[in-house]
Amino acid sequence: MREAEMERLIEPMLKERGFELVDLELSRQGKRLLVRFFIDRLEGGITVDELAEVNQELGSLLDLENVIEGSYILEVSSPGLNRRLRKPKDFQKRLNQMVLVESKEKINGRRHFKGRLVGADSEGITLVIDGESVFISYDKIKRANLEYRFE
CATH class of the missing domain: 3.30.300.70 (RimP-like superfamily, N-terminal)
Structure with a gap:
């Protein structure tokens, strides 16, 4: 199955x-x-x-x-603190949190991203990494997880 x-x-x-x-x-x-x-x-x-x-x-x-x-x-x-994000609603519920994303192909010369999730719509997500916005469409995401930080 x-x-x-x-x-x-x-x-x-x-x-x-x-x-x-x-x-x-x-x-x-x-x-x-x-x-x-x-x-x-x-x-x-x-x-x-x-x-x-x-x-x-x-x-x-x-x-x-x-x-x-x-x-x-x-x-x-339970999914734990560094839970996987798969569906648009998973990303929408986690706005303003840090995430790790691995893309299926290179985007702006890289496949691994760590940034603040600032947007999630029906097409994809937007991360802020070092002050710059990066858009990644859902079909390009291989894996995404929350990046929990102990403070």
Whole structure:
């Protein structure tokens, strides 16, 4: 099953319980598939007990729908402070925060950017890096994460 199909399957269940899917990673660990869901509350943070409950519910749903062939390892966790940003709404919720962005191709001679997120619309994001604005369209973003700073 592809990530997009898995997202469509689980997002209604998460939303019904007041959670959102922040990220999903699929990888191989030996002969088994490792399925990692990163979830958070729609409002506020998520507790360890809630993560454990969602883990059981997601495991049951995946087994019931028989979406994964063979054995798999399921992990459910919070996205953490340096959470990944994937969707336009993720960026819009994080305006004025520091982000790290890796682009799929060079933009202004570089592929790695660290700057303050000052804009996010339907086309892409705008970062301020050393006083200069840089626009990166969503289709050029390979990976983006918050850059949390301890003060």
